[in-house]
Amino acid sequence: MEPIAKKWYDHLAEGKIMATKCKDCGAYTFPPLTVCRECRSRNLEWVEISGEAQLIMFSSTILPAKKFASLAPISYGLVKLKEGPCFFTKIEGVKCSNAEEIRKENESLPAPVRAEIKNVLGMNIVVFRK
Numbered sequence: 354m355e356p357i358a359k360k361w362y363d364h365l366a367e368g369k370i371m372a373t374k375c376k377d378c379g380a381y382t383f384p385p386l387t388v389c390r391e392c393r394s395r396n397l398e399w400v401e402i403s404g405e406a407q408l409i410m411f412s413s414t415i416l417p418a419k420k421f422a423s424l425a426p427i428s429y430g431l432v433k434l435k436e437g438p439c440f441f442t443k444i445e446g447v448k449c450s451n452a453e454e455i456r457k458e459n460e461s462l463p464a465p466v467r468a469e470i471k472n473v474l475g476m477n478i479v480v481f482r483k
């Protein structure tokens with residue numbers, strides 16, 4: 354069987370952000386796993402997500418590890434996909450350089466965000482943009 358991580362990155366290279374959807378209970382699992390997050394079934398199919406989500410809360414780091422210093426400030430937050438799954442991920446398009454900016458942005462939440470594929474340090478990752 355093809356490793357799940359390879360399949361995930363192959364889809365990103367094609368511009369597709371995928372989840373696994375359970376054929377037994379209908380739940381989406383994101384990021385994709387080999388088992389359903391709701392019922393543990395392995396009877397899954399790969400489906401492209403809408404990319405629509407809600408940003409619930411976020412924060413940022415102004416002092417990342419040295420390797421990631423050029424990316425600072427790095428924002429990350431709790432996102433709930435339209436399809437159901439809720440997870441922490443990288444957030445773009447928010448003001449996050451200091452505590453006051455982060456506090457003000459959080460007062461406007463929840464707010465819609467949209468998934469996009471971004472190449473960071475040579476690797477495709479999924480970020481959510483406000």
Ligand SMILES: [Zn+2]
Nearest residue numbers: 375378389392
């Ligand atoms: Zn299921």
